[in-house]
Amino acid sequence: MTEKKRIVVAMSGGVDSSVTAALLQEQGHEVIGMTMQIWDYSSFTAQHGDTFGTCCSLDDVHDARRVAEGLGIPFYVVNFEQEFQRQVIDRFCDDYFAGRTPNPCVLCNQLLKFELLLRRARELEADFLATGHYARIIGEDGAFSLRQGLDPQKDQSYFLFTLTQEQMGRVLFPLGDMTKEEVRAHAARFGLRTAEKPESQDICFVPDGDYVRFLEEERGGGEMNGEIVHVSGRLLGRHLGTYRYTVGQRRGLGIAWPRPLFVVGIDADRRQVVVGEEEHLARAELVVHGVNWSQGEPAAPLQAVCRIRYRHQGVPAEITPLPAGRARVVFANLQRGVTPGQAAVFYDRDRVIGGGWIE
Amino acid sequence: MKRIYMDNNATTAVRPEVLEAMLPFFCEQFGNPSSVHWAGRAVAGAVEKAREQVARLINCSPAEIVFVSCGSKGDDFAIKGTADALRDKGNHIITTAVEHPAVLNTCKFLEKQGFEVTYLAVDCDGMLDLAALEAAIRPQTILISAMWANNETGTLFPIEEVGAIARKHRVRFHTDAVQALGKVPVDVQKANVDLLVVSGHKLGAPKGVGALFIRKGTKLTPLIHGGHQERNRRAGTHNVPAIVGLGLACELAGQELALKMEKVRRLRDRLEQGIFARIPEVKLNGHPTVRLPNTLNVSFAWIEGESLLLNLDLKGIAASSGSACTSGSLEPSHVMGAMCVEITLAHSSTRFSLGPDNTEEEVDYVLEILPPIVQRLRDMSPLYQRHLTCEECSIVKRI
Numbered sequence: 001m002t003e004k005k006r007i008v009v010a011m012s013g014g015v016d017s018s019v020t021a022a023l024l025q026e027q028g029h030e031v032i033g034m035t036m037q038i039w040d041y042s043s044f045t046a047q048h049g050d051t052f053g054t055c056c057s058l059d060d061v062h063d064a065r066r067v068a069e070g071l072g073i074p075f076y077v078v079n080f081e082q083e084f085q086r087q088v089i090d091r092f093c094d095d096y097f098a099g100r101t102p103n104p105c106v107l108c109n110q111l112l113k114f115e116l117l118l119r120r121a122r123e124l125e126a127d128f129l130a131t132g133h134y135a136r137i138i139g140e141d142g143a144f145s146l147r148q149g150l151d152p153q154k155d156q157s158y159f160l161f162t163l164t165q166e167q168m169g170r171v172l173f174p175l176g177d178m179t180k181e182e183v184r185a186h187a188a189r190f191g192l193r194t195a196e197k198p199e200s201q202d203i204c205f206v207p208d209g210d211y212v213r214f215l216e217e218e219r220g221g222g223e224m225n226g227e228i229v230h231v232s233g234r235l236l237g238r239h240l241g242t243y244r245y246t247v248g249q250r251r252g253l254g255i256a257w258p259r260p261l262f263v264v265g266i267d268a269d270r271r272q273v274v275v276g277e278e279e280h281l282a283r284a285e286l287v288v289h290g291v292n293w294s295q296g297e298p299a300a301p302l303q304a305v306c307r308i309r310y311r312h313q314g315v316p317a318e319i320t321p322l323p324a325g326r327a328r329v330v331f332a333n334l335q336r337g338v339t340p341g342q343a344a345v346f347y348d349r350d351r352v353i354g355g356g357w358i359e
Numbered sequence: 360m361k362r363i364y365m366d367n368n369a370t371t372a373v374r375p376e377v378l379e380a381m382l383p384f385f386c387e388q389f390g391n392p393s394s395v396h397w398a399g400r401a402v403a404g405a406v407e408k409a410r411e412q413v414a415r416l417i418n419c420s421p422a423e424i425v426f427v428s429c430g431s432k433g434d435d436f437a438i439k440g441t442a443d444a445l446r447d448k449g450n451h452i453i454t455t456a457v458e459h460p461a462v463l464n465t466c467k468f469l470e471k472q473g474f475e476v477t478y479l480a481v482d483c484d485g486m487l488d489l490a491a492l493e494a495a496i497r498p499q500t501i502l503i504s505a506m507w508a509n510n511e512t513g514t515l516f517p518i519e520e521v522g523a524i525a526r527k528h529r530v531r532f533h534t535d536a537v538q539a540l541g542k543v544p545v546d547v548q549k550a551n552v553d554l555l556v557v558s559g560h561k562l563g564a565p566k567g568v569g570a571l572f573i574r575k576g577t578k579l580t581p582l583i584h585g586g587h588q589e590r591n592r593r594a595g596t597h598n599v600p601a602i603v604g605l606g607l608a609c610e611l612a613g614q615e616l617a618l619k620m621e622k623v624r625r626l627r628d629r630l631e632q633g634i635f636a637r638i639p640e641v642k643l644n645g646h647p648t649v650r651l652p653n654t655l656n657v658s659f660a661w662i663e664g665e666s667l668l669l670n671l672d673l674k675g676i677a678a679s680s681g682s683a684c685t686s687g688s689l690e691p692s693h694v695m696g697a698m699c700v701e702i703t704l705a706h707s708s709t710r711f712s713l714g715p716d717n718t719e720e721e722v723d724y725v726l727e728i729l730p731p732i733v734q735r736l737r738d739m740s741p742l743y744q745r746h747l748t749c750e751e752c753s754i755v756k757r758i
Contacts, residue, residue: 074672124666125670
């Protein structure tokens with residue numbers, strides 16, 4: 001890109017998006033910083049009184065503002081609290097109470113960052129929206145493809161599988177071909193105050209990681225307890241709510257049993273948590289819905305590598321498109337921890353073919 | 360890039376002569392006005408002079424002025440202080456649906472403490488219904504709180520009539536006059552006001568200083584329980600430089616009000632007429648005539664006020680969508696809601712609040728920049744596209 005463009009950078013206050021803004025400015029572009037305000041921490045802070053180091057806390061809005069000020073670029077906070085509540089938090093809660101384990105980061109990217117924020121950017125006549133994600137968008141043969149970030153430790157393409165062709169044409173990931181060390185070196189070179197900030201790990205709206213308490217505060221009350229049963233049908237104990245469990249979970253079951261037990265299924269309607277031994281976790285296939293095919297839906301089944309959670313190394317699989325935006329994934333070998341609610345993302349080497357939500 | 364400031368209802372620049380008057384009170388005359396010695400004495404005189412200057416602007420006696428740290432503190436003190444002092448007399452407060460959050464949220468807090476609050480509706484121009492006010496008064500009513508001028512629309516309440524009703528029923532009357540001072544004449548005697556709030560930074564004094572007029576004989580429970588400053592009414596060491604600045608700013612505002620506001624009104628009218636002449640489907644929010652001379656609040660159908668503001672900012676034009684205290688909130692403004700402004704129009708409300716430093720050239724620049732931005736945002740709006748092809752869409756006809 002040699003031409004000077006107007007680029008909105010989604011700034012979280014963290015080192016990645018700060019370096020993104022600084023690099024684009026250094027390349028001569030007109031950069032505008034924007035931060036999405038998506039969650040009101042005031043009630044939480046009032047109750048607990050501590051500060052948080054997650055990606056979206058109020059402190060980080062201040063950091064983002066200070067970085068933008070240092071770069072001398074316009075900076076705006078856009079308030080998406082209502083949309084975040086409706087599109088992300090409500091679905092997060094719905095999923096847990098329906099026995100699924102949601103992935104709110106993908107939803108936030110899909111419905112807020114690359115939808116609402118991108119629209120805001122376009123309203124400002126911006127040519128592109130840039131973020132600090134570790135992924136790449138490559139244009140070839142008149143179409144765009146989403147690629148893994150070059151740093152395998154940081155690759156975030158999994159969280160971005162919902163990107164459409166139109167969105168990819170308007171989005172930039174300037175950090176996609178860098179390592180985290182290179183980004184930190186840039187941050188130090190630019191003298192960015194966020195250079196030494198620790199990585200955020202938790203879900204931004206559950207900054208202490210205690211999602212159970214979060215769910216109870218959001219949707220508290222009502223009879224939630226039920227049975228813990230073995231796959232054989234034997235009653236092993238009771239639980240205080242199915243939302244406290246995730247498929248694949250081993251710890252915290254509180255049941256004495258000769259062999260290690262895992263959660264292998266959750267039946268929210270019957271308020272039942274089903275547990276079994278390791279072999280009961282194994283799955284040969286899964287079905288996803290809400291599929292996005294990055295370069296269009298394939299006409300025939302195809303071979304790909306499927307990742308069933310963010311840190312999953314991937315497994316060869318045959319993917320068969322089904323009607324109504326669904327697809328069947330048959331693994332080359334049995335997989336543990338197929339978790340309803342998580343995303344399954346399909347890859348051809350480093351290229352994202354598509355992905356969907358595990359049923 | 361040009362920088363044009365049309366957000367004077369949010370804050371104003373400190374006037375150079377005000378800053379000049381403040382400067383000696385940082386390093387040279389640094390004393391604490393409560394001290395008995397020479398250093399304190401010199402400064403105590405300056406504080407009392409400022410008190411006289413503020414008092415003159417609103418036509419009260421200096422002893423009735425208490426310095427506070429901002430407008431919100433003044434409102435908080437007036438309302439909570441009254442609620443506590445008159446607890447035995449009653450538990451009912453009357454206010455309006457379009458007050459500043461400093462008043463509304465204080466009233467909501469008191470509701471949680473067991474007080475009852477009536478929030479009076481306004482009409483589509485944002486005007487208060489005096490008959491409804493009078494009808495709302497009960498034997499337990501201890502306070503009427505109604506703003507002098509609305510910060511978002513500039514609509515002026517009939518304050519003298521409100522004051523007369525309050526006097527007739529022997530109910531205490533508080534008014535947030537933060538937006539009115541320096542823009543329209545304010546006289547606490549004519550208006551029968553018991554408590555009135557002044558904010559420094561809206562009229563050329565620095566941020567962080569304000570004043571509360573407390574009519575003689577008005578019992579008010581202090582909210583800060585510390586030293587004996589301000590006749591035991593507001594503890595805390597005086598912010599002397601800011602108080603000196605507030606005093607001078609009030610004096611200048613009184614002297615220049617008629618002259619400067621005539622100029623501001625002409626500029627505002629030029630902007631208003633220019634917008635209506637150049638842009639279709641615009642609605643004026645607030646009263647068309649009974650309004651602050653500097654304020655123009657308009658809704659541009661089909662677009663979001665926030666997007667418009669950011670686009671204006673990128674062109675160097677500072678305006679606002681309602682109150683700066685609530686910007687960043689997606690909720691359409693409570694003021695627009697109370698005035699039966701349709702929700703899509705409420706989202707697009709934009710406030711230009713001018714000051715004496717604005718020029719005709721600046722107004723003309725805004726009139727040149729604004730129409731293409733509005734058109735571009737409308738072209739991007741799915742609602743607008745649908746409306747263009749849909750004959751039954753009637754929202755526009757109602758504008």
